[in-house]
Amino acid sequence: MQQATLDRPATSERVEPRSGRRSTLGAKDRTFGFMIALPAVLLFLVIAIYPLVSSIGTSLYDQSLLRPERTFVGFGNYTSIFGEFAERLGTTLVFSSLSTIFPLILGVALAILLNARIRGRTILRGALMLPWLLPGVVVSFLWAWIFNDSYGVLNHLLSMVGLPEVSMLGNPAGAMAAVVIAKTWHSFPWIMVVALAVLQTLPSEQIEAATIDGATRSQRFRYISLPHIVGPVTLVAVLEFIYNFGNFDTIFVMTGGGPGDSTTTLALSLYQLAFGSYELGKASAMGVLWLVLLAIISSGYLFLNRRLEK
């Protein structure tokens, strides 16, 4: 499931319209405002923030689900899994980059095409939302079935038109392609909807004025529409990338990380370490390294956010 909110935080306090209410916020109002925020904040601290912090602790121990006691090993876990981490990171980067680029191209292209005057626009737009609505597990099973070597419809169609059959899930490159295609199919509608919403807000007077001044269609697109679209779409792309970075279900269902470990991403690796080999310490170390990386990516995201504040 992926969605993103493009609401930008008031990192630099926006200038609020001076209304009487703002300045007359009494102490009681302030207390009330704080109180109603508490349930959400507490939930978040306990379920999302505390586990992050405590996983740093766990990563310093040799801890297993099979044994009650744990032994302190310092950075031992880190040194033993670093090679694996680097390898999984490479796989994850390949998967998440491709799974971001393709839906982005497809989604934006569809939005632009569907923005034209064609019959059945609304129906198409609604129907194309379907892939995004399906749970990730369903999407993965469906594509695993389409790509099935012996009975899959893809090979069936290929042999019908006389082309050689392909074995997608049986080899490393094919398996990676398969999960990327499945993920692309799952994600493009979301990007399409965002892009369409942005296209609705295009400054039509400006575009008309430019036309009257003799701008060609491609110039209009390049100088008016494109700058308008770039901001929100970039944000969606960054978020999409981060979600894909943590993707679990697509790969777990379609390939289980195989063949070999060719599609084993960080999320899968962490799951296998923790719930396959019960190595909680090593899995936590993997998570902490990932967290550090995420902090770096997030800073980039915030930086973008601030730049696009305008």
Add this chain to the structure above:
Amino acid sequence: MSRSRDVGEAITRPSLSIPGRVGLTLLVLFGLLPIYWLIATAITRKEDVFSLDRPLFPVNPTLENFVGFFQNDALLKSLVNSVIVSSGTALLAVIVGGFMAYSLSKFRYRGRNAMMFMFLIGQLIPGALLLISLYLMLSSAGLLYTYTALIISFTTFTLPLVVFLLKGIMDALPDDILEAAKVDGLSRIGTMFRIVFPLVVPGIITAAMFAFMRGWSDLLFALTLAGPDKQTLPAGLTQAFIREGTADWPALMAASLVTSLPLVIIFIILQRYFVSGLASGAVKG
């Protein structure tokens, strides 16, 4: 290509050229053919799927695969679990998130920006990172393998989205309305429940839908925190069809369809709200 006389309309909504039409057709086929295949396989007999000529259209359509789903106790139990967990998630997320959104939108106090920042970053935390600590924490709290564990986890993960969506809509509410309510002697809680929330119903419905979908679709936590007894459909499907290594694709596609249908129905009913909620909350023009 015929140029329309109506200049304004033609510029902002040009008609499609031939390459445009071809591209659109291809993209639409990529988008919709797999859906067709999902449905077609689900109503095909098992023996037809594995026959030599493998028809591309269901020749002898059957409902046996769906009947099979509803005769499978384990899958039925997963379905019930999914309904409970997802509804609970939607409800809790909207209540807790609604309060938070109202707080961030209309009140100023110390720590407000820190909270907002925390939620913004929280959106980016992948579930896998929390998995082990959550497992240990819930296990020591005696909450492992309960509905509660799943509901509070899924609620937390959807909160950032719910909060920012609702906050975006509440930001547009004029302060005069709240002022008037105050002058009329409505309490703060009364204002929230009788003025603010009713005004943002489309947003609340959209947010509830997102939260429901989150609970309905998640696999990772359903696999690890739910246990065999409380597992939701995604986990149930993987247990039934991967673990046992079955190749009964029609049955799997039928089960997948049953798993997807509630989301599609919800979306169709709420589509109007969904689009307006999304446009006003998530995408600031």
